[in-house]
Amino acid sequence: xxxxxxxxxxxxQPMTTTTRMKSILKSGxxxxxxxxxxxxxxxxxSITISTVAMAETGGIDSLRTIDLSTEAPAEAMKKVLESDxxxxxxxxxxxxxxxxxxxGYTVNKDVNTCLQCHSWKNASKWGATRISVTHFYDxxxxxxxxxxxxxxxxxxxxxxxxxxxxxxxNNFEPVDSLK
Amino acid sequence: MMSxxxxxxxxxxxxxxxxGKISMGVILAFGFVAGIIFxxxxxxxxxxxxxxxxxxxxxxxxxxxxxxxxxxxxxxxxSGVRAVCSDCHVPKxxxxxxxxxxxxxxxxxxxxxxxxxTHEKFVAHRRExxxxxxxxxxxNDSQECRNCHNFDYMDFSEQSARAMESxxxxxxxxxxxxxxxxxxxxxxxxxxxxxxxxxxxxxx
Numbered sequence: 001x002x003x004x005x006x007x008x009x010x011x012x013q014p015m016t017t018t019t020r021m022k023s024i025l026k027s028g029x030x031x032x033x034x035x036x037x038x039x040x041x042x043x044x045x046s047i048t049i050s051t052v053a054m055a056e057t058g059g060i061d062s063l064r065t066i067d068l069s070t071e072a073p074a075e076a077m078k079k080v081l082e083s084d085x086x087x088x089x090x091x092x093x094x095x096x097x098x099x100x101x102x103x104g105y106t107v108n109k110d111v112n113t114c115l116q117c118h119s120w121k122n123a124s125k126w127g128a129t130r131i132s133v134t135h136f137y138d139x140x141x142x143x144x145x146x147x148x149x150x151x152x153x154x155x156x157x158x159x160x161x162x163x164x165x166x167x168x169x170n171n172f173e174p175v176d177s178l179k
Numbered sequence: 180m181m182s183x184x185x186x187x188x189x190x191x192x193x194x195x196x197x198x199g200k201i202s203m204g205v206i207l208a209f210g211f212v213a214g215i216i217f218x219x220x221x222x223x224x225x226x227x228x229x230x231x232x233x234x235x236x237x238x239x240x241x242x243x244x245x246x247x248x249x250x251x252x253x254x255x256x257x258s259g260v261r262a263v264c265s266d267c268h269v270p271k272x273x274x275x276x277x278x279x280x281x282x283x284x285x286x287x288x289x290x291x292x293x294x295x296x297t298h299e300k301f302v303a304h305r306r307e308x309x310x311x312x313x314x315x316x317x318x319n320d321s322q323e324c325r326n327c328h329n330f331d332y333m334d335f336s337e338q339s340a341r342a343m344e345s346x347x348x349x350x351x352x353x354x355x356x357x358x359x360x361x362x363x364x365x366x367x368x369x370x371x372x373x374x375x376x377x378x379x380x381x382x383x
Binding site: 084103104109110111113115 | 252341370374377383
């Protein structure tokens with residue numbers, strides 16, 4: 001689905017450029033275009049060289065605000081947000097967020113600390129959210145007796161939240177049904 | 180006349196007959212000083228085996244359990260208060276401490292035979308070692324936890340709702356039920372070390 005969409009955009013891009021080129025050539029501005037091309041190339045190279053020499057971001061908008069060759073000062077550690085209730089979800093298939101600290105939790109082949117409370121067996125005892133039934137289906141859609149191996153590592157999808165400002169402005173809006 | 184006797188008999192006689200020339204005061208003073216030295220020395224020696232340096236002088240402890248413990252709250256936390264090995268694994272009272280020390284001397288045999296001298300061997304034996312420690316703590320009502328985490332001074336209102344409820348049920352009971360008599364270790368397993376395979380353990 002996504003691949004197809006990506007392919008479409010990639011295809012439509014050169015088409016329009018070619019059409020534009022043709023119209024320019026037809027209108028007899030070839031010489032002017034060549035000069036412009038040379039100028040652009042020169043500009044491009046000089047920018048590249050200066051960028052390499054000065055090791056700057058080259059005008060690219062980057063989250064890194066400090067020179068690559070120097071070590072940035074460490075940010076202060078952020079406090080993990082804790083709540084007795086669940087966090088709001090912004091899109092339909094968003095994995096629920098973890099509303100508590102998970103310091104010292106272990107998830108390995110021997111033990112899964114998350115499931116100590118969130119498994120079907122223990123969830124009601126601790127008043128915890130029960131893992132959804134989807135966790136019992138393996139990648140072939142076959143139902144397993146316990147959590148499927150590909151759904152066992154909780155932190156691949158579920159993450160705790162810290163109280164921080166976003167690094168980049170985000171215009172994402174949830175659909176109406178989730179607002 | 181004395182030289183005729185066997186030397187052990189000679190010493191036995193010396194020990195069983197009253198002193199002829201030394202005064203009672205000297206004997207008492209000597210006994211008092213010797214008592215202090217031996218008793219003090221014994222306890223100092225026993226305390227020495229309670230230090231972290233002593234525990235991690237064996238690589239079995241230093242490379243496995245000590246490394247795991249370093250990431251936990253009992254080693255590293257906001258206020259800098261620590262619980263070292265013996266705070267959790269050795270009773271504070273003298274008699275239980277002595278009993279525990281004698282039991283622990285069995286570990287010397289394990290050390291000599293190399294029962295857990297690699298990480299793989301250690302992991303293979305983790306469950307049985309953990310179960311032994313859980314059983315010990317269950318038997319003494321998690322006394323080593325309670326040496327610091329004294330229930331009488333535990334403010335439940337400062338705890339999360341879930342912790343408050345569990346602690347109330349376990350220790351105080353409610354209007355409708357008596358305390359369940361669960362002890363710390365029933366829920367708080369693996370707080371300072373990695374857990375073994377928990378398959379079949381109650382509550383997991």
